[in-house]
Amino acid sequence: MEENLAFGGWSGIFIMAVYGLLMLGIGLYTYMKNKNVRESNEEYYLGGKGLGVLVLFFTFYATQYSGNTIIGYAPQGYRIGFEWLQSVTFMILVIVGYLLFAPRLYTLSKKHKFVTPTDWLDKRFKSKGVTILGSILMLYGLGNYLLEQLVAVGQGVSGLTGNAVPYQIVVVFFIFIMLTYSWLGGMRSVAYTDTMQGIALLFGVFILILGSILYFGGLPTSADYMQAFSPEKLGVPDTGGIVGWFSMLALVTVGAAVYPHAIQRIFSAKNEKTLKNSLIGMSWMPFLTTGVVLLIGIIGINAFPDLDRMGSEQLVGMMANVVASQNLFFYWAMVLLFGGIIAAIISTADSVLLTFSSIISKDLYGKFINSKASEHKQIKVGKVTGVIAVFLLLIIAWYPPATLYEIFVLKFELLIQIAPAFILGLYFNKLHTPSVFVGMLAGTIVAATMTFTNFTPFGVISGLWGLAINLIIVVIGSMVFTVQKTQQDEAQKVIGF
Amino acid sequence: MLKKEPIKNRKLWITFGILFILSVPWYFPTGSYDPIILGVPYWAWIIILVSLAFSVTITYAIKNLWISDETLNEEEDQ
Numbered sequence: 096m097e098e099n100l101a102f103g104g105w106s107g108i109f110i111m112a113v114y115g116l117l118m119l120g121i122g123l124y125t126y127m128k129n130k131n132v133r134e135s136n137e138e139y140y141l142g143g144k145g146l147g148v149l150v151l152f153f154t155f156y157a158t159q160y161s162g163n164t165i166i167g168y169a170p171q172g173y174r175i176g177f178e179w180l181q182s183v184t185f186m187i188l189v190i191v192g193y194l195l196f197a198p199r200l201y202t203l204s205k206k207h208k209f210v211t212p213t214d215w216l217d218k219r220f221k222s223k224g225v226t227i228l229g230s231i232l233m234l235y236g237l238g239n240y241l242l243e244q245l246v247a248v249g250q251g252v253s254g255l256t257g258n259a260v261p262y263q264i265v266v267v268f269f270i271f272i273m274l275t276y277s278w279l280g281g282m283r284s285v286a287y288t289d290t291m292q293g294i295a296l297l298f299g300v301f302i303l304i305l306g307s308i309l310y311f312g313g314l315p316t317s318a319d320y321m322q323a324f325s326p327e328k329l330g331v332p333d334t335g336g337i338v339g340w341f342s343m344l345a346l347v348t349v350g351a352a353v354y355p356h357a358i359q360r361i362f363s364a365k366n367e368k369t370l371k372n373s374l375i376g377m378s379w380m381p382f383l384t385t386g387v388v389l390l391i392g393i394i395g396i397n398a399f400p401d402l403d404r405m406g407s408e409q410l411v412g413m414m415a416n417v418v419a420s421q422n423l424f425f426y427w428a429m430v431l432l433f434g435g436i437i438a439a440i441i442s443t444a445d446s447v448l449l450t451f452s453s454i455i456s457k458d459l460y461g462k463f464i465n466s467k468a469s470e471h472k473q474i475k476v477g478k479v480t481g482v483i484a485v486f487l488l489l490i491i492a493w494y495p496p497a498t499l500y501e502i503f504v505l506k507f508e509l510l511i512q513i514a515p516a517f518i519l520g521l522y523f524n525k526l527h528t529p530s531v532f533v534g535m536l537a538g539t540i541v542a543a544t545m546t547f548t549n550f551t552p553f554g555v556i557s558g559l560w561g562l563a564i565n566l567i568i569v570v571i572g573s574m575v576f577t578v579q580k581t582q583q584d585e586a587q588k589v590i591g592f
Numbered sequence: 593m594l595k596k597e598p599i600k601n602r603k604l605w606i607t608f609g610i611l612f613i614l615s616v617p618w619y620f621p622t623g624s625y626d627p628i629i630l631g632v633p634y635w636a637w638i639i640i641l642v643s644l645a646f647s648v649t650i651t652y653a654i655k656n657l658w659i660s661d662e663t664l665n666e667e668e669d670q
Contacts, residue, residue: 314631
C-alpha cells in the first residue's frame with residue numbers, strides 16, 4: 096500500500112483530515128467535561144477508573160488489534176493459506192490469558208488503587224530490582240511497539256496521500272493530533288477515540304470483504320484455484336507448520352495478555368460487570384476481525400496470483416484499488432477503510448504512549464527520582480518524556496539505522512518475561528523475590544540473544560525459551576530458598592486471598 | 593473479595609487444555625483438504641468449530657466462574 100493507491104491523493108487527504116479533526120473534537124469534548132483530569136494520575140491515566148462497557152470494550156479492541164491486523168495479516172493469509180486460521184485462535188487465547196490473572200488483579204487494583212502495571216510488581220515484591228527491571232522491560236517493549244506503529248502509519252499515510260503532499264507532513268499532523276487529545280483528556284480521550292477508530296476499522300473490513308467477494312469471486316473460486324496451483328495452502332500443514340502454530344498460540348496466550356497497556360485497561364474498568372462484558376465481547380471479535388481478514392487474504396490468492404513476499408505485502412492496497420474502481424460507493428468506502436486503518440494505528444499508538452508515559456512518570460520519576468513530586472508534576476514529566484520518545488522514534492522510523500536494527504524488533508520476547516512475576520505473584524506468597532528478579536533477567540538475556548542470533552531450536556520461538564528459563568529459575572529458586580515468615584505474611588496481606 | 597475465580601476451576605482448565613490441543617490440526621493427514629465445503633477445507637471447519645468452543649467456554653467462565661462480592665452486590669441491586 097505504499098505508493099500506488101488509486102484513490103490516494105486529495106480524497107485521501109480529505110478523509111484523513113476529517114478523521115483527525117474528529118479525534119481532536121473528541122479530545123476537546125472529554126477535556127471540557129473533566130477539567131481536573133490532569134491533577135491526578137488515576138484521572139489522567141485511568142479515566143478516573145470509570146470506563147463503561149462500550150468504551151472499555153473498544154479500547155481493549157483497539158489495543159489488541161491494530162492497522163497491522165489488516166495490512167499485515169491478510170498477506171500472511173495469502174502466503175500460507177488456511178494455516179493462518181491460527182490468527183483467529185490466538186486472538187481468542189489472549190482472553191484465556193486474561194482469565195489467568197484479570198479477576199484477581201482487578202480486585203486488587205481496586206483495593207490498592209493501582210495505576211500502572213508496575214504498581215502491582217512494586218506492591219507485591221517491594222524490591223527495587225524487580226520494579227526497575229520490570230519497568231525497563233515494559234518501556235523497551237512499548238517503545239518498540241510504538242516504533243512499529245509509527246513505521247506503519249508512515250506507510251499507510253504515504254499510500255493515501257499519493258504524491259499530493261509529502262507524507263511526512265501528514266504523519267506529523269496525526270502525531271500532533273494524537274498528542275493533543277491525549278494531553279487534553281488522558282485515558283478518557285484515548286478510550287473515546289478508540290471507540291471511533293474501532294468502528295471505522297470494522298466498517299472498512301466488512302466493505303472490503305464484500306467488495307472482494309463481489310469483484311474477485313468468493314471462497315469457492317479461490318479454493319478451485321488453490322487446488323490446481325497451490326494445494327499446500329489448502330491442505331493440513333506439515334510438522335513444521337504444526338509446531339510453529341502451537342508455539343505461536345502459547346506465546347500469544349501469555350504474551351499478549353500481559354501487554355502493559357492491556358493491563359492498564361483492566362484497572363480502568365468502571366466496575367466488574369463492565370470488565371466482564373468487555374472481555375466476553377473480546378472473545379468473539381477474532382471471528383469478525385482476523386477471521387474476515389484471513390478470508391481477504393485467501394481471496395487474494397486467486398485475485399493476484401504469484402506475488403513474492405514483498406509484492407504480497409501490498410495485497411490489501413491492490414485489492415482495494417480494484418474494488419474502489421468499481422463505483423463511487425466502493426471508492427469512498429475504500430477511502431474510509433484506509434483512513435480507518437490509519438486511525439487504528441493511531442489508536443494503538445496512543446494507548447501505548449499513554450502507558451509508556453505513566454510508567455515513566457509514576458514508576459520511575461515518582462518512585463525513584465523525585466518522590467516528593469505532586470501528581471500534577473508527575474503527569475507533566477510523563478507528557479514531556481512521551482513527546483521526546485515519539486520524536487526520537489519517528490526519526491528512527493524515517494531514517495532506519497543500517498545496523499543494529501534488531502534491537503528495535505524485540506517486544507513480545509521481552510514483555511513476556513514479566514509474566515511469571517506478574518501472574519505467579521498473584522497466587523503464591525512463597526515466591527522468592529531474588530529468584531523472580533534473576534529469572535526475569537535471565538529470561539530477557541536468553542530471549543534477546545536467541546533473537547539476535549536467529550537461534551530457534553525445534554522451531555520454538557525465542558521468547559518462549561526465555562520464558563521457560565525464567566519460569567524454571569523462579570520455581571526452583573522458590574523451592575530451594577525459603578521465604579521468611581514475615582515476608583510471606585506480608586505478601587499474603589497484599590494478595591488478601 | 594473473590595468467591596469464585598476461573599483459575600481455581602480444574603474442569604475449566606482441563607477443557608481449555610483439550611481445546612488447545614484440538615485447535616491445531618495435527619490429527620489430520622498432512623496435505624489433505626477434501627471435502628471442501630463452501631470453499632473451506634474440512635479440517636479448517638473443525639478448527640473453526642474448536643475456536644467457537646473456546647469462545648463459548650470463555651463466555652461461560654466469565655459469567656459463572658468469576659464471582660466476587662461485587663458480583664453478588666450487583667445481583668442484589670437488580
